[in-house]
Amino acid sequence: MRFGRLALAASALLLLTTASVPSGTPLSQTPRHDVFSADTAEDGRRGAAPKPAVLRPPHEVPFGAFVGSWDTYIPQIAKLSTWLRNADLQVGHTYLAGNGWADVEGENQVLGLxxxxxxxxxxxxLVLGVPMLVPNEGNLSDGQVAALLARGTKGEFDQHFLKLARKLVAFGGGDTVLTLGWEMNGTTYSSRCRPDPAAWKAYWRRIVTVMRSVPGQHFRFDFTPTRGLDAIPWTRCYPGDDVVDIIGMDAYDMPAGASFEEMVTEPYGLQDQVEFAARRGKPVSYPEWGLFRNGDNPEYVRRMIEWMRTHDTAYQTVTDYCPHGFWGCDRNPRSAAVFRQLMSGSKGAPGGVSSRAPARR
Incomplete structure (x- = not known):
């Protein structure tokens, strides 16, 4: 739920030679027993198998925050750490802009820094949001998105993702976590699934295959819908266990009046996410979370952190600007106090994200 386009610098840190290759989530009224109908068709196990064990003893989770675009964010990490009494922010989170394909290929200075x-x-x-289509915030119709997805499945855009992969490896970011086409179950971005779920899944698989073809890569691909039903059940967009390493969820405090328990139990909510991931032996993540529709809500903050610490969470990064955040937003003093109390001095997880989510080779 990142609003606006990121401003990226035009200067180059390094010249690389690369070759081309041949939001709002309403609480749904969907009956809970229908939630995983698409998943049932995929593996035939829903209903027969017992619920997986998804709770863990309380543990630290690698964490960070998104506080703005790349040119101001990196220095802010140390300031946020100081505010949290020298907590170890192990996760850096930023996005590639999606105005054109040059953005998706990655600015050398951005990736280098x-x-x-x-x-x-x-x-x-490093957690990097990567658009699948451009313009990613261009208000494209469903028909336009479907046509672009079809072109993507045929390999028309492969070269851009190959260039990004080669740059990341060359700069030392070969183990980057990629939230490819984040919030695909919504309507905010062009990189969305609803216009053609089959094509979207095939295109995701193609992108992952292209990026994994680069020597030296150990990328992890994070499938990150918004919490809840939104425009399409996110299970209908899931591209397959072999091309997904982490099952994420952008989980803001919404809609207005919702309790945390409703966020857990709603169809396609937090409980469904952790069960879906557990059946596949994959960790979960929360690349974007924070306040949104219920004002200064310290109970949500407390419960969300507790949830992440008691499930198989690879990492979490709060969206820390108004209205969502705590350190970078003065509108939420009670929530900020709870966040600071709970996160101050945290050393994260030993080994960082790599200890929670081994890369697929």
Whole structure:
């Protein structure tokens, strides 16, 4: 739920030679027993198998925050750490703009600066939002999106993702976590699934295959819908266990009046996410979370952090600007106090994200 387009610098840090290759989530009234109908068709196990064990003893989770576009964010990490009494922010989170294909290929300076931050500590991880289509915030119709997805499945856009993969590896970011086509079950972005779910899944698979073809990569691909039903059940967009490493969820405090228990139990909500992931032996993540429709809500903050610490969570990054955040937003003093109390001094997880989500080779 990142609003506006990121401003990226035009200067180049390094010249690389690369070859081309041949939001709002309403609480749904859907009956809970229908939630995983698409999943049932996929594996035939829903209903017969017992619920998987998804709770874990309380544990630290690698964490960070998104507080703005790349040129101001990296210095803010140290300031946020100081505010949290020297907590170890192990996760850096940013996005590639999606105005054109050059954005998706990655600005050299952006990738270079983030890689420098990443390489200073082996426990750190870069999480990078990667659009699947451009313009990613261009208000494209469903018909336009479907036509672009069809072109993607035929390999027309492969070269852009190959260039991005090669740049990341060259800069030292070969283990980056990629939230490819994030919030695909909604309507905000062009990289969305509803116009043609079959084509979307085939295109995701093609992108992953292209990026994994680059020597030296250990990328992890994070399938990250919004919480709840939204425009389409996110299970209908799931591209397959072999091309997904982490099952994420952008989970804001919404809609207005919703309790945390409703966020857990709603169809396609938090409980369905962790069960879906557990059946596949995959961790979950929360690349975007924060306040939104219920004002200064410390109970949500407390419960969300507790949820992440008691499930198989690879990482979490709060969206820390108004109205969502705590340190970078003065509208939420009670929530900020709870967040600071719970996260102050946290050392994250030993080994960082890599200890929670081994890369697929």
């Amino acid at each position: 983030w890689s420098q931050w990443r390489l200073r500590d082996p426990a750190r991880t």
